[in-house]
Amino acid sequence: MSVHAAVDLGASSGRVIAGRIAHGRLRTEEVARFANGPVPVPAAGRTTLHWDVLSLYAGAVEGLRRAAGTGGLASAGVDSWAVDYGLLDADGALLGAPVHYRDPRTDGVPARVFGHWPADRMYAVNGLQVQPFNTVFQLAAEAGSARLAAARDLLLVPDLLGYWLTGAKAAELTNASTTGLVDVRTRRWAPEALDVLEESFGVPARGLLPDLVEPGTVVAPLRGGLGDAAGAPLVAVGSHDTASAVVAVPAATDRFAYISSGTWSLVGVELDAPVRTEASRAANFTNELGVDGTVRHLRNVSGLWLLQESLRTWRERGRRVDLADLLERAARLPALACVVDVDDPRFLPPGDMPDRIAAFAAETGQRPPGDEAGFTRCILDSLALAYRRAVHQAAELGGKDVEVVHIVGGGANNTLLCRLTADAVGLPVVAGPAEGTAIGNLLVQARAVGAADGDLAALRRIVADSVQTVTYHPEGPQAPWAEAARRI
């Protein structure tokens, strides 16, 4: 039976998942996993955070070979986090390692860009939540650099890997929609955005951007030199990981909200058209483009990053912390003793996370957590609180009845987080699949090469029939959550 391969790159690890579809079910197998993370590199008087895309590429190649070794490779697809890009010179060579979105080079840049393109007019065109790392701001931040002067092509990370795997350059639409350079109504590059970059910042945007392709487009065959994988079609999937994750929501109704919960938490609803109202902009909701003409109307909430970075801090200090043990102890602690605003910009960069959480608690008149289990509980209570607000806002702003919340991604395995989310939101939470991004990636490529068919609802039925989910029902009153929200 032929196999499909999803290269799925997350902020803390990359993996290649092989998938087979038979009798309406998808079976998956992880064939490669490799580490990922920010690499701080000192140069020219400052330290810049980069991505090691070459080792990600090496991991992807190894995984594709292995997937092909398990059967004839029918197709491949690549997804990753959004917004970051590689620049190629006139010979097609990569100009330096891509800069990581957590690098502070964009500090203060959005305000400068708004001086030329006011925030409300920008939102009317690109519909995007303002994040300092949106590609439009990253490009403004590097205006005038030698690297940009030498650049001839800009490729987002999955498109960069696609170029190395096939030799073909393309800009997949779901990920392109996170750049701030796409018009969310026309689903084309936005002339207003390109004009601002060119005229006000001297960034030759038109020359750098490849043609857009819709997810589901076959890009080109994998090149020779990739062992048994060579010749298989590379499909542009929902190459923004969140777009793939939303495909994999095993919803039985369209009255659902989703939380794609990993390093980030993307909380929202699926719509047919963008919401570009002032209320949506004020709530910092984004309209990213989805598979099959959909819009992902969501809020980008910080995610398990706070916990990942806390674990890293404790381990660096020589503390022997085990996540499963911490979660068990955290579950026995009283609820909502201390909460933080997980979206406070101070939590964005890498560094001592418990210290920043303690400072936030002190500033808001709360007693900081006393030990690692306390910090873990604080982070999960705070995430559930942020989910509560975002789910209710998404439903209201998008004019959508929401009866159930689906959690996909790594957070679906976190029982405490799922239970707290059900309690906080006051709706049933269906958790799973944890490998949502890879599954959405696999289904879109399988459909593109004829191994699956139907609309998103049909693809979601395959997910529902293939994975185990766990349902959590809300318990307890809402009042303590409302009170905690007022503290931050």
Ligand code: LFR
């Ligand atoms: C999630 C994600 C988010 C994006 C963030 C940074 O992995 O793709 O959707 O805002 O990473 O790129």
